Structures are given as C-alpha cells and as structure tokens.
Amino acid sequence: MNAMVNDMSANEKLKGLQAELAERGVVDVKFFFSKEGASPTKVASDVTNVLEAMLQNRTRPFDGVGDSVRGR
C-alpha cells in the first residue's frame, strides 16, 4: 500500500469533494500536475485546495493569454 491509501484524512476529504462535485453536476475532473514531483499526500492536499477554491468560486476573470494572431 502506498502513502495515499494510508492517508485516510486526505482520502476522506477527496471523497467528500467527489460527492459535492457530483451534486453540482460535474462528471469529469482532471488536473495539470506540475512536473516538479510531489508526494501523493502533497498532491492530494493541493487537489483539495484547488477544488475547494473552485467550488467556493474563489476565482478571478480570465481575459485570455494575449497571443491571438487572428486580428493581426
């Protein structure tokens, strides 16, 4: 068994978030994982933080990358 499976608290939080996402009509979740490498527990904690922020609408408007070439 690895660290993730043994970390019950992280697992419980993720299960709670999973239920909340399903309740909100979310059917698929994916992530961009940084390439610096992190322990499963750290990744689970960061996943929790990001999902909670999005569920609570702690967000700011995005107005594009600014790399469009269509108008040039």
Added chain:
Amino acid sequence: MLFEEEDITACLDKACDIRELYELYVLHGKTYPKSVDDLLWICQEYLKKQILIEYVDLPAEGSSIHASYWAMAEGSYRIGVLLGLSEDQLRFVLCKELFHVIFDEARRRSLALSEHVEEYTSTFQLDDGQPNCAAAWETLAEIAALEFLFPYEYRRAAAQGDGAVNYARLATMYGLPRYFVEVGCGEGNLDYIGKRIRAAAHC
C-alpha cells in the same frame, strides 16, 4: 509509461485534426508560435464547446497542481488556472486543458479523485506503468498539446540538426516551457510518437 494503442492513436489523430482546423480558419495559422487564444476560439466557434476559463485565487508556485478541468453534465466545461504562471507555462497548461475538452467522451471521464491522484502519482510515473483510462488521458492531453504547439516533424528536424539542440531557442520560437521542448525532442519521445504517427496518419 504505456498507453493503449487505441488511445495514443486517437490522441494523435485528434491533435492532427485540430491542427488542420486551426490552419484552415486562423489567419497566419501555419506560423509559429501557435496561439492558444485562437485554439480556444476554434473550440468555441467550430467545435461549439461552451467553455468558462477562470483564474483560481491560489498561487501556482508551491502547488503541485497548476490547473483543473471540469466537464459538466449539461455539456459545458470549466477550467481553473492558478495564478502566477509565466506566459509559456500558461499557454501549455491551457492548451492541455483545452485538449481535455476536445477529447471528452463518457468512457474517458472520472470523478474518482483518490484513485485518480493515486494512479497518476504512483504507477503512472513508472516506465512500465499501465494507467487506467482516466489517468492516461492526463498525459495524452499533454502529448496532444505538444503536437499542436510543436509538432513531431518540427521536433524531429530540430533534433537532427548539427551540434547540440538549442532548447532555449526552441522554447522561445514555439512559446513553450523548456521542459516540454526537452521532453518532446528526446529520442525516446520522437521514436515512440514517430512510429505511431507513421502508422496512423494523415498529418
């Protein structure tokens, strides 16, 4: 890491289709660097995808997660990107998340968060790891993003030049993080992708 042949073929075919669509509809579409804002426009205008992109009020620095993609039951999509990414990081991250929109199918979906994180952080990072479908699509979307932003034939040509490959120059030319330029120009990547592109392909 290993993928199902059917999945890597579907990934490369779709990346090729999107590149062709982009080159057809975006003015100067054959020039590089490709625009991720214009890829978003293609997804909205031509693929008819409803996509909300937001910044998540959290710093990317220090986080092992830089973005999250959600598909909603009613057919729309939500992408949250953490704050503080450089422009080339932001372009790659968003391009990859847009490919999740493009690839979306019921069989590729998962809400099993614990399993997804566990799969990605353990088995999947081993060379012979055989990830489940949902975790595999995390990396397949990265492969598609690279094929869109810096296609195989350009990487092959860059890697075949005389002398050492100038990764920094290529990263600037294609508007990519250097990490993905180095990975994409690596011999293993070029051999693996090249074989599948030759077997599949119309691009």
